[in-house]
Amino acid sequence: MAELKGWKDIPIGGLITEPGSSKKFNTGGWRVMRPIYDRSKCIDCMMCWIVCPDMAIIQEDGIMKAIDYDYCKGCGICASVCPKNAIEMKPETEFQE
Numbered sequence: 234m235a236e237l238k239g240w241k242d243i244p245i246g247g248l249i250t251e252p253g254s255s256k257k258f259n260t261g262g263w264r265v266m267r268p269i270y271d272r273s274k275c276i277d278c279m280m281c282w283i284v285c286p287d288m289a290i291i292q293e294d295g296i297m298k299a300i301d302y303d304y305c306k307g308c309g310i311c312a313s314v315c316p317k318n319a320i321e322m323k324p325e326t327e328f329q330e
């Protein structure tokens with residue numbers, strides 16, 4: 234995980250001085266619940282892709298591919314809208330080594 238800046242290092246007012254800089258921050262590090270995707274149940278309806286607030290659903294040509302854990306914050310919205318229960322939320326502690 235990237236080293237966090239101190240308050241003296243942050244621009245006054247928390248201004249964003251560089252466009253597109255959010256890509257550098259792996260916000261998935263905040264996650265306490267992890268969405269687990271089951272391809273065998275998925276019908277590629279793309280509901281999860283539409284509602285994900287972090288653009289963490291990876292799709293290609295209308296086919297659901299994966300979840301980008303670098304940016305997924307574990308909100309669970311994708312799991313709640315999936316009509317086939319193809320996404321299950323699990324505690325991050327289950328994945329810690």
Ligand code: SF4
Pocket residue numbers: 268284285286287288289290300304305306307308309310311312
């Ligand atoms: S849990 Fe939230 S942030 Fe993560 S993929 Fe689902 S909708 Fe997106």
Ligand code: SF4
Pocket residue numbers: 274275276277278279280281282297311314315316317318319320
């Ligand atoms: S909402 Fe569920 S069924 Fe639809 S694309 Fe996402 S994982 Fe697949």
